[in-house]
Amino acid sequence: MTDPRLTSLQTAVPGLLIKTDPADLEHYGRDWTRRWTPAPLAIALPGTVDQVQAVVRWAFEHGVAIVPSGGRTGLSGGAVAAKGELVLSLERMNRVLGYDPVDNHLTVQAGTPLQVVQEAAQAQGLVYPVDFGSRGSCSIGGNIATNAGGIRVIRHGNTREWIAGLKLVTGTGELLDLGRGLVKNSSGYDLRHLAIGSEGTLGIVVEATLRLTQPLPAAQTLLLALPSFEAVMQVFAAFRARLDLQAFEFLTDIGLRHVLAHGGINPFETVYPYYVVTEYDAADEAQQAAGLAAFEHCLEQGWVLDGVQAASEAQAAQLWRLREGITEALARYRPYKNDISVRISALPVFLAKARTLLDEAYPQFEVVWFGHIGDGNLHINVLQPDGVSDGEFMAQCAKVTAVLADLLQQVGGSISAEHGIGLVKKDYLESTRTAAEITLMRGIRAVMDPKGILNPGKIFD
Numbered sequence: 001m002t003d004p005r006l007t008s009l010q011t012a013v014p015g016l017l018i019k020t021d022p023a024d025l026e027h028y029g030r031d032w033t034r035r036w037t038p039a040p041l042a043i044a045l046p047g048t049v050d051q052v053q054a055v056v057r058w059a060f061e062h063g064v065a066i067v068p069s070g071g072r073t074g075l076s077g078g079a080v081a082a083k084g085e086l087v088l089s090l091e092r093m094n095r096v097l098g099y100d101p102v103d104n105h106l107t108v109q110a111g112t113p114l115q116v117v118q119e120a121a122q123a124q125g126l127v128y129p130v131d132f133g134s135r136g137s138c139s140i141g142g143n144i145a146t147n148a149g150g151i152r153v154i155r156h157g158n159t160r161e162w163i164a165g166l167k168l169v170t171g172t173g174e175l176l177d178l179g180r181g182l183v184k185n186s187s188g189y190d191l192r193h194l195a196i197g198s199e200g201t202l203g204i205v206v207e208a209t210l211r212l213t214q215p216l217p218a219a220q221t222l223l224l225a226l227p228s229f230e231a232v233m234q235v236f237a238a239f240r241a242r243l244d245l246q247a248f249e250f251l252t253d254i255g256l257r258h259v260l261a262h263g264g265i266n267p268f269e270t271v272y273p274y275y276v277v278t279e280y281d282a283a284d285e286a287q288q289a290a291g292l293a294a295f296e297h298c299l300e301q302g303w304v305l306d307g308v309q310a311a312s313e314a315q316a317a318q319l320w321r322l323r324e325g326i327t328e329a330l331a332r333y334r335p336y337k338n339d340i341s342v343r344i345s346a347l348p349v350f351l352a353k354a355r356t357l358l359d360e361a362y363p364q365f366e367v368v369w370f371g372h373i374g375d376g377n378l379h380i381n382v383l384q385p386d387g388v389s390d391g392e393f394m395a396q397c398a399k400v401t402a403v404l405a406d407l408l409q410q411v412g413g414s415i416s417a418e419h420g421i422g423l424v425k426k427d428y429l430e431s432t433r434t435a436a437e438i439t440l441m442r443g444i445r446a447v448m449d450p451k452g453i454l455n456p457g458k459i460f461d
Contacts, residue, residue, distance in 0.1 A: 003041065003042070005041065005062060005064065006018060006020070006041070006042055008058070008062065009042075009044070009055070009058050009086075012054060012057075012058040013044075013046070013051055013054040013055055013058065015047075015051070016044060016045075016046060016051055016054075016055065017044070017045040017046075017047070017092070018042050018043065018044055018045070019042065019043040019045065020042045020043070024043050025038055025039070025040050025042070025043065026038045028040065028043045028069055028072070028081070028087045028089055029043075029067075029080065029081040029082065029087060030072065030079070030080055030081075031072040031073065031074040031075070031076075031077060031078065031079040031080055032072070032073055032074060032075050032331075033074075033075060033076065033077045033080065033337075033422075033423075033424060034334050035077065035334075035390075035394070035423075035424070036077060036080045036082040036423070037082060038080070038081060038082060039081065039082050039083065039084060040067070040081035040084065040085055040086065040087045041064070041081075041084050041085060041086045042086055042087070043069075043086075043087045043089055044086055044087065044088050044089065045089045045091065045092050046088070046090075046092065046093065047092045047093065048093070049093075049167065049169070049175065049206045049207065052088070052090075052093075052169050052204060052206050053169055053173045053174075053175055054173070055086075055088055056088075056169055056170075056171065056172070056173040056204065056453075057172070057173035059086060059453050060171065060172055060173060060451055060453060063451060063453070064085075064086050064453065065083070065084070065085040065086065065452075065453050065454075065455075065456045066085060066086050066087075066088050066204075066453055066454055066455070067079060067080070067081040067085045067086070067087050067088065067200070067455055068088050068090070068141070068145070068200035068204045068205075068454070068455060069081075069087050069088060069089040069090065069091075070089075070090055070091070070110065070111060070138065070139035070140075070141045070142030070143075070145070071091075071113065071134070071137045071138040071139040071142050072142075073134040073137055073138040073142065074142065074146060074419060074420060074422065075337050075339065075419045075424075076146075076199075076339075076416065076419045076420045076421060076422030076423065076424045076425055077422040077423030077424045077458070078145070078146065078199045078200070078420045078421075078422035078423070078455070078458055079142075079422075080422070080423055083457070085456075088204065089111075090109070090110045090111035090139065090141050090204075090205075090206070091111045091139070092111065093109035093110055093111040093112075093206065094109055094111040094112045094113065094116070094139075095108070095109050095112065096108050096109075096112065096116065096117075096120045097109060097207070099120070099124055100181075101124070103164070103181060104124075104126060104211065104212045104213070105164050105181055105209050105210065105211060105212070106120055106121060106124075106128065106209070106210045106212055107207065107208070107209045107210070108120070108140055108207070108208055108210065109206065109207055110139065110140055110141030110144075110204075110205045110206050110207060110208060111139050111140075111141060112139060112140050113135070113136060113137065113138065113139055113140075114128075114130070114131075114132075114134075114135040114136075114138050114139070114140060114143060115135040115136045117140055117210065118131070118135065121212045124212065125215070126212040126213060126214065126215065127212065127213055127214070127215050127216070128162065128210055128212055129152055129155070129156040129162070129213060129216070130143065130148065130149075130150055130152070130156065130158070130159050130162055131150050131151055131152055132148065132149075132150035132151055132324075133151075133324035133325070133327060133328075134327075140205075140208050140210070141204075141205040141206075141208070143159045144159055144163060144166060144195070144196050144197075144205050144208060145196075145197070145198065145199050145200050145205060145420070146159075146197060146199060146418065146419060146420040147159050147160050147196050147197035147418070148418055149372065149375065149377065149417065149418035150372075150418075151247050151249060151323075151324070151372065152246060152247050153372060153374065153375040153377075154245055154246070154247060154248055154372070154374025154375055155216070155245065155246050155247070156213075158418070159196065160193065160196045160197070161211075162210055162211045163179065163192065163196060163208060163209070163210065163211070164179055164181040164182075164209045164210065164211050165177070165178060165179030165180045165181045165182075165192065165208070165209035166178050166179060166192055166195060166196075166205055166207065166208045166209065167205070167206050167207040167208075168191075168195050168202070168203035168204065168205055168206070169203055169204045169206055170202070170203045170448050170449065171202075171203065171448055171449025171450060171451060171452075171453055171454045172449075172450065175206075176191065176203065178190075178191050178192035178195060179192035179209070180209075181209050194444065197420070199420045199421065199422060199455060199458050199459055200454055200455040200458070201445055201449065201454055201455045201458055201459055202444065202445060202448045202449060202454070203448060203449070203454065204454070216246055216281070217244075217281040217282070217283035217287075218281075218282055218283045219246050219279040219280060219281060219282055219316075220279065220280055220282035220287075220288065220291050220309065220310070221277070221278070221279050221309075221310040221315075221316035221319050221320065222276075222277070222278050222279075222280075222291075222295065222307055222308070222309055222310070222319075223267060223275060223276070223277055223307065223308045223310075223319045223322065224275065224276040224277075224278065224295075224298075224304050224306075224307045225268060225270075225272035225274070225275055225304065225305045225306040225307065226272065226273070226274040226275065226276060226303060226304055226305060227272070227273060227274070227302070227303075227305055228273060228274065229250075229274060229348065229351055229352075230348060231274065231302075231303040231304070232250050232274055232276060232373060233347060233348055233373070234298070234301070234303045235276060235298050235303050235304060236248055236276075236373050236374070238294055238297060238298055238301075238303070239278060239280065239294050239298075240374075242290055242293070242294040242297075243280040243281065243287070243290055243291055243294055244280060244281040244287075245278065245279070245280050245374065246279040246280060246281065247277070247278060247279045247374070248276065248278045248372075248373050248374045249276065249277045249278070249323045249370070249371070249372060249373065250274060250275065250276050250277075250369075250370060250371060250373050251274075251275050251277075251322065251323055251326060251369070251370040252273065252274055252275070252368065252369050252370065253271055253272060253273055253274070253275075254366060254367070254368050254369075255326045255329075255368045255369070255370050256271075256275060256322060258326065258329040258330055258368065259321070259322050259325045259326055259329045261329065262325060262328065262329035263325075264318075264321055264322050264325055264329075265318050265321075266322075267308040267318075267319070268306055268308070270306070272305055272306065275322070276373075277319055277320060277322065277323045279316075295307055295309075323370065326368065326370050326381075330368060330381055330383065333383040333384055334384055335368070335381040335382055335383050335384065336381070336382040336384070336393070336394070336397040336401075337379065337380065337381055337382075337419070337424075338379070338380040338382075338401060338404060338415070339377070339378075339379055339380075339416055339417050339418060339419040340377070340378050340380065340404070340408055340413060340414065340415060340416075340417055341375070341376050341377050341378075341413055341414040341416075341417030341418075342376050342378075342408065342411050342412070342413035342414075343376055343411075343412065343413070344373070344374075344375070344376045346376075346411045346412070346413070347373070347376055347378075349411070350407070350408075350411050350413065351378070353407055354378075354380075354404060354407060355369075357400065357403060357404065357407065358380070358382075358400065361396070361399070361400040361403070362382055362396070362400065364385065365382050365383060365384075365385060365396075366382075366383040366385070367380065367381065367382050367383070368380075368381040368382075368383065369381075375417075376413075376417075377417040377418060378417075380404075382397055398427075401415075401428060402427075402428065405428040405431035405432075406431065408431055408432070409431040409432070413432075414432045415428045415429070415431055415432050416432070420459075421458070421459045421460075422458050422459070423457065423458060426457075426458070426459055426460055426461070429459065429460060438460065441459070441460070442460065
């Protein structure tokens with residue numbers, strides 16, 4: 001540890017674990033974007049809230065930038081440390097602190113993986129319903145920082161709806177206890193909700209109190225094959241009108257092909273243009289009959305061409321893998337990702353225009369679409385072909401993203417639905433937020449982080 005700043009940090013925070021090995025710097029200095037070369041000063045791994053506060057106070061005093069780090073599963077560059085920042089990893093702060101059986105609240109440290117939270121809830125006969133494919137590696141602190149959504153937003157909403165309280169260390173090292181688990185609290189501004197989705201720029205989440213709920217009713221999982229995106233929307237309307245949906249996800253033939261090449265199992269003998277994975281309540285015969293009737297209605301209308309009904313939990317998991325396995329299957333291509341959101345009613349018009357735009361702009365690139373129909377969130381993955389340099393690929397993608405942002409602005413959409421702005425989307429923030437809003441956001445950030453040491457360069461410069 002030859003850097004005098006790190007010697008000073010170790011003195012200021014006795015017992016703090018600090019890593020400087022090149023492999024650790026590379027590992028902790030990036031997220032899933034893989035677009036920036038990691039170059040952190042060091043990795044600090046506090047074990048307590050007091051140590052987090054002490055690290056931030058030291059950084060405040062010495063003017064050292066901090067990048068908060070959880071599971072680093074983000075796709076917007078929000079956890080990237082490429083300019084000599086100190087990475088502050090919460091991975092050692094990964095304990096379940098307690099369960100309140102009266103309020104059905106579970107309190108955890110910020111570094112606790114989502115899957116551990118879900119298992120702790122299940123041990124109490126309850127569920128923490130926010131869920132997505134990276135559940136085994138993403139952390140609660142990171143979920144809060146991006147207001148993560150996932151596959152069951154249609155039923156339960158985003159992370160925000162399940163945060164009863166959180167503890168936040170500001171840019172001066174002050175510890176705020178926000179929300180405190182109260183159901184009603186009209187005593188001024190709710191800073192808890194301000195912190196949720198702030199991507200570590202207003203403070204470092206160190207602890208969270210989560211709302212738990214009763215398990216969902218028994219569900220039926222279906223994989224449907226469809227002829228067009230218009231049919232996807234028609235099936236969604238028909239299912240939503242007749243059933244209590246738990247999830248409704250779509251993917252294309254291209255996405256399915258990549259998942260199958262990565263080890264997925266195809267239940268169909270024919271290739272179809274679009275697919276839907278959906279779950280709905282099927283706890284009794286009436287609900288099961290309603291599901292079958294909805295399926296048959298869509299089949300008669302020509303909106304559904306084929307379908308598979310899961311006969312067991314294992315088969316349901318296989319069907320879900322066809323949707324949840326897309327990101328992992330595409331990882332080796334280092335795809336350029338757009339994570340956009342529009343009103344559900346605007347999806348058909350937007351998708352038609354966006355596909356025309358992408359077909360014209362990326363004639364040589366493969367584009368993979370998938371997403372959450374129930375909340376208007378589409379994921380667009382442009383795959384980098386062999387022989388195209390990183391610089392050329394990124395330059396072409398960035399140009400089209402600017403046009404895509406303009407299209408989103410026209411329909412009142414957002415350039416970031418659930419991945420955050422980070423480094424990737426900050427040039428397009430004005431397509432989603434007005435100049436007045438951005439000015440206010442800058443002012444809020446300056447109050448909570450007066451020296452601008454928390455995740456600088458993320459969201460805006």
